[in-house]
Amino acid sequence: MAAGKGSRMTEMTAKKAKCLLPIGNLPMIWFPIHLLERSGFQEVIVVILEPVKNEVQAALDKLCFKIKIELVGIQSEDTGTADSLRYLQESNRIRCDVLVVSCDLVTDVNLVPLFDLYRKHDAAYAALFVQNKTSVQTLATPGPKMKDKPERDFVGINGATSRLVFIGSASDYEEVVPMSRKNLIKRYGRITIHSKLMDAHLYIIKKWLCEYLVTKKSVSTLKGELLPYVVKKHVSHGNKLKIEQDKTSVIGMDLKKDITQFAQENALTCKIRTMSAYTDSRCQVVYNNDSIRCYAHVVTDDSYAVRINTLQQYCRLNREILDKWSTLTGSRELVRIAPSASVKSTQLDAETCLVGAGCQIAEKTSLKNTILGPSVTVSTKTRIANSVVMHGVRIGEGCNIQNCVICEDSIVQDGCELKDCLVGSQHVVQANSMYSTQQAENVLHKIFICHPASCFFEWCS
Amino acid sequence: MHADEIKKFVRNGCWGRMTITVVISEGCRSLGDAMRDLDAKSIIRGDFILLTGNVVGNIQLLNALDRHKRYQLNDKGTAMTLIYKECGKKRKNRQNDVYLVVDAASSRLLYYDKNPDSRQKLNVPLEILLERDEVDIRSDLLDTGVCICSVSVPPLFSDNFDFQTKDDFVRGLLMNDEILESSVYCHLTAQGEYAASVTNWNDYHFISHDIIHRWTYPQVPDTCYDELYSYRRNNVYIQEGISLATGCSIVEDVVIGSGTTVGEKAIVSSSVIGKNCDIAENAIVQYSYLFNNVKIGSNCKIQYCVLGEGCIVETGSSVIHSILGPGVVVETESNVCATRLQSTPPEIGDDKETKRGDRAYVYRPDDEFESDSDSEVMELQNRNDWIGLVDNSVKEEDESSDSDGETDNDQMSNEVFLVFHSEVIDSLIRGYEDDILVQNLVLEVNSSRYAYNMTLSEVNYYVTRAVLSLADKELATNQNRWQTTDKLITYFLPLLKNYVRNSLAMMDCLNAIEVRK
Numbered sequence: 001m002a003a004g005k006g007s008r009m010t011e012m013t014a015k016k017a018k019c020l021l022p023i024g025n026l027p028m029i030w031f032p033i034h035l036l037e038r039s040g041f042q043e044v045i046v047v048i049l050e051p052v053k054n055e056v057q058a059a060l061d062k063l064c065f066k067i068k069i070e071l072v073g074i075q076s077e078d079t080g081t082a083d084s085l086r087y088l089q090e091s092n093r094i095r096c097d098v099l100v101v102s103c104d105l106v107t108d109v110n111l112v113p114l115f116d117l118y119r120k121h122d123a124a125y126a127a128l129f130v131q132n133k134t135s136v137q138t139l140a141t142p143g144p145k146m147k148d149k150p151e152r153d154f155v156g157i158n159g160a161t162s163r164l165v166f167i168g169s170a171s172d173y174e175e176v177v178p179m180s181r182k183n184l185i186k187r188y189g190r191i192t193i194h195s196k197l198m199d200a201h202l203y204i205i206k207k208w209l210c211e212y213l214v215t216k217k218s219v220s221t222l223k224g225e226l227l228p229y230v231v232k233k234h235v236s237h238g239n240k241l242k243i244e245q246d247k248t249s250v251i252g253m254d255l256k257k258d259i260t261q262f263a264q265e266n267a268l269t270c271k272i273r274t275m276s277a278y279t280d281s282r283c284q285v286v287y288n289n290d291s292i293r294c295y296a297h298v299v300t301d302d303s304y305a306v307r308i309n310t311l312q313q314y315c316r317l318n319r320e321i322l323d324k325w326s327t328l329t330g331s332r333e334l335v336r337i338a339p340s341a342s343v344k345s346t347q348l349d350a351e352t353c354l355v356g357a358g359c360q361i362a363e364k365t366s367l368k369n370t371i372l373g374p375s376v377t378v379s380t381k382t383r384i385a386n387s388v389v390m391h392g393v394r395i396g397e398g399c400n401i402q403n404c405v406i407c408e409d410s411i412v413q414d415g416c417e418l419k420d421c422l423v424g425s426q427h428v429v430q431a432n433s434m435y436s437t438q439q440a441e442n443v444l445h446k447i448f449i450c451h452p453a454s455c456f457f458e459w460c461s
Numbered sequence: 462m463h464a465d466e467i468k469k470f471v472r473n474g475c476w477g478r479m480t481i482t483v484v485i486s487e488g489c490r491s492l493g494d495a496m497r498d499l500d501a502k503s504i505i506r507g508d509f510i511l512l513t514g515n516v517v518g519n520i521q522l523l524n525a526l527d528r529h530k531r532y533q534l535n536d537k538g539t540a541m542t543l544i545y546k547e548c549g550k551k552r553k554n555r556q557n558d559v560y561l562v563v564d565a566a567s568s569r570l571l572y573y574d575k576n577p578d579s580r581q582k583l584n585v586p587l588e589i590l591l592e593r594d595e596v597d598i599r600s601d602l603l604d605t606g607v608c609i610c611s612v613s614v615p616p617l618f619s620d621n622f623d624f625q626t627k628d629d630f631v632r633g634l635l636m637n638d639e640i641l642e643s644s645v646y647c648h649l650t651a652q653g654e655y656a657a658s659v660t661n662w663n664d665y666h667f668i669s670h671d672i673i674h675r676w677t678y679p680q681v682p683d684t685c686y687d688e689l690y691s692y693r694r695n696n697v698y699i700q701e702g703i704s705l706a707t708g709c710s711i712v713e714d715v716v717i718g719s720g721t722t723v724g725e726k727a728i729v730s731s732s733v734i735g736k737n738c739d740i741a742e743n744a745i746v747q748y749s750y751l752f753n754n755v756k757i758g759s760n761c762k763i764q765y766c767v768l769g770e771g772c773i774v775e776t777g778s779s780v781i782h783s784i785l786g787p788g789v790v791v792e793t794e795s796n797v798c799a800t801r802l803q804s805t806p807p808e809i810g811d812d813k814e815t816k817r818g819d820r821a822y823v824y825r826p827d828d829e830f831e832s833d834s835d836s837e838v839m840e841l842q843n844r845n846d847w848i849g850l851v852d853n854s855v856k857e858e859d860e861s862s863d864s865d866g867e868t869d870n871d872q873m874s875n876e877v878f879l880v881f882h883s884e885v886i887d888s889l890i891r892g893y894e895d896d897i898l899v900q901n902l903v904l905e906v907n908s909s910r911y912a913y914n915m916t917l918s919e920v921n922y923y924v925t926r927a928v929l930s931l932a933d934k935e936l937a938t939n940q941n942r943w944q945t946t947d948k949l950i951t952y953f954l955p956l957l958k959n960y961v962r963n964s965l966a967m968m969d970c971l972n973a974i975e976v977r978k
Contacts, residue, residue, distance in 0.1 A: 152591065154590055156598070170587070170590075170591060173587050174587070175586060175587055176584035176585060176586050176587060177584070177585045177586075177587055177590060178582035178583065178584050178585075179582055179583045179584075179585060179598070180582055180583075181560065181576075181581065181582065181583050181600070185560060185583060185598055185599075185600045186600050189599065189600055189601030190597060190598070190599045190600075190601050191597070191598045191599075192565060192595055192596070192597050192598075193585075193590055193595070193596045193597075193598060194594065194595050194596075195590050195591055195593065195594060195595075195596070196594045196595075
């Protein structure tokens with residue numbers, strides 16, 4: 001990373017605990033910040049909701065990053081990503097180009113090619129897409145059966161120049177996807193439409209785009225509104241460099257600042273470009289004379305990337321985290337069983353389990369593929385498999401828990417059998433109750449009467 | 462008609478070990494008819510390569526055939542493999558534009574579109590995109606005119622009587638891929654391979670130049686087995702027995718046949734000259750094709766032309782952007798620009814109108830008499846293509862011609878505006894006289910709006926104008942202008958309020974008032 005480029009990351013978490021959900025024994029937010037730290041960033045801005053600011057601050061302090069972290073709290077829950085960015089711009093926290101990453105990205109992707117792409121072409125923005133290989137297999141998910149219908153995006157990329165020329169969500173179209181012949185297909189000749197790429201929600205954004213955001217109050221999300229708009233602009237006709245701009249002034253002309261005005265490049269850059277022999281595509285003027293350029297980097301190698309935006313993804317990652325530990329976390333030492341935990345069980349599969357600090361695991365218990373948060377108490381004759389048990393949970397005697405997520409400070413009383421269940425925080429599961437997703441759903445819903453602040457509500461809704 | 466000539470040519474040629482069978486189909490007017498005929502005669506018993514007589518190229522058919530075989534292994538329903546060549550983004554001929562949607566993994570053709578109107582959007586069916594991981598949308602491909610067909614192709618033509626051309630066939634298969642259980646694949650030529658088919662003069666020009674530039678090697682003039690050309694610097698191909706006078710310049714990209722003489726100080730560049738031609742002194746021949754026995758007088762200027770066999774251009778004439786049939790004589794000091802000439806008077810039509818000389822008459826395509834406007838447009842387009850084909854500057858203009866097209870549309874729509882305007886006035890007068898509820902008038906105006914496809918701002922503009930022009934008409938009965946206008950405005954106020962709602966609409970309204978003065 002070039003030292004001069006101070007970039008930062010804006011962390012968009014609207015949900016209280018989402019960014020602090022444990023993945024392995026680390027909160028989710030550790031992963032994107034680690035990614036940035038690894039990529040050589042020096043400053044990060046974390047945008048979080050005001051009420052949870054202190055909580056996040058405390059968690060971050062514990063993780064001891066070298067990177068400079070600034071926490072910015074926002075008030076309203078329905079602040080979109082673009083709104084947050086606008087807020088940052090208005091409060092003068094953005095001094096140069098920004099890299100926006102969402103807190104739920106867990107990846108070991110090498111970002112350098114993306115940076116290279118962005119800098120080489122002086123792009124308006126560059127986005128990261130990941131080929132989604134993992135989503136094929138389906139797992140039994142704790143909680144009520146949701147239709148797991150992932151959102152499909154159409155991403156059109158011109159292969160030769162890796163320019164992003166088309167972006168749209170599958171749900172926006174009915175039967176046909178209209179595409180402009182002249183501006184789009186003719187101009188780029190060949191467009192590859194990907195429909196199964198995962199948008200990593202990692203964008204590098206030019207500073208002028210943030211300035212533009214300030215004038216355009218109606219745009220509230222990056223992915224939904226701003227980026228498609230920019231892509232559209234970038235393939236439309238008005239994008240030609242306007243050399244003789246204010247030649248004629250018409251009364252009543254649209255006084256609103258057009259996006260292209262923000263994108264004006266200075267005369268020197270233009271001159272260099274016209275004099276240079278470089279061109280990005282054969283038989284064409286360099287960049288088609290476009291002043292707004294969007295690029296997409298598609299990761300095709302075997303690197304790992306997941307967005308934890310569904311419960312399913314969360315469970316999967318927690319199951320895979322131990323395998324991927326070294327690639328995802330770099331050289332961070334993995335303490336599988338915290339020294340302060342008291343483990344009396346002989347049936348604890350040390351290879352596949354994580355045990356947090358202060359855990360008390362009694363004799364004659366069996367744990368497999370399970371992640372236990374700090375201060376969990378597991379009583380005797382209990383079996384737990386494929387589960388995530390968060391901070392402070394107490395599990396009674398003779399329980400059988402499979403494929404579950406049990407949130408913090410819950411109590412599972414003696415003799416329960418839970419399969420594919422989601423237990424909200426501070427909930428008490430009555431003794432000897434048996435639940436699984438195969439049972440009637442209304443029963444399950446009772447289980448999910450969670451603490452109002454629970455993040456899982458967000459997921460289930 | 463030409464069957465005997467073709468038979469003779471085939472018989473006289475030397476074709477190595479290949480046997481050539483000429484099949485003559487009577488009354489066959491299209492590819493579809495020919496395929497149906499072949500099916501009826503059951504001549505074809507295996508996979509075959511389908512190409513038309515106008516294909517020039519050097520593609521490795523074996524590779525393509527292997528590909529086709531591989532497609533057949535994976536997909537029993539493989540009917541056809543179309544061979545395309547990457548041609549970059551530079552458009553050559555709008556008529557040949559083809560938009561393909563191809564599955565990136567299997568290179569199966571999913572959607573085929575050949576609409577030359579680039580202003581319309583390409584509507585890709587959603588399910589195509591959803592079913593596949595990666596789909597290529599391409600407009601940078603050129604149909605080579607070569608395709609590899611399975612045995613199932615002739616019967617498919619027989620089953621579907623409406624398939625006339627290859628386009629029909631491909632489109633039909635893609636639309637009914639479930640019923641016909643056939644699929645079409647695409648194969649791209651490797652680098653260095655060339656193939657193209659001549660379908661119009663524009664292609665003729667480009668392909669001739671590609672041959673001169675040796676893209677089609679080994680099919681280049683100097684490798685012809687029976688007529689030897691020597692290949693010289695700057696892509697000049699010369700046969701024996703020509704005479705070049707001193708001071709003449711053969712610049713570059715020129716092919717000259719035997720027996721041709723080029724006079725003093727004549728300039729020939731980027732042209733193909735047939736045998737026994739005569740180019741007199743000081744003549745300029747550029748970007749043109751002279752068939753055998755053409756005579757160009759001194760000081761003539763020939764640019765972007767095709768001159769048929771035996772044409773004579775007399776001294777001092779200039780022929781530009783034109784196509785001359787065999788035997789046309791252009792008289793001394795005449796100017797021929799952007800026309801097609803033939804040597805005999807047309808069978809129908811007025812002689813005086815078409816006559817340009819004793820042996821020069823304006824050629825009109827036959828179908829022009831049937832549908833005037835259509836073919837005229839076609840000819841215009843063709844001419845545009847012909848003009849635009851070499852000159853890059855003209856080509857640029859071509860680029861912007863879409864906006865020109867819009868101005869044409871403007872004239873058209875001006876009439877629409879007038880009709881709309883008068884209709885609105887009529888409704889308003891009737892409403893005013895019969896004292897109809899203004900809300901109903903709004904409905905009436907809106908219905909005319911949709912009938913004439915007006916935008917909202919146009920409606921605002923014309924409604925305001927109509928209200929004001931009503932005042933003029935009323936003035937005849939009532940002398941006080943202010944009072945009449947006031948009365949009208951109070952009556953139509955709900956109408957105006959309905960339309961003039963925001964600042965943009967107010968602008969339209971003000972514009973209308975301004976025009977009234």
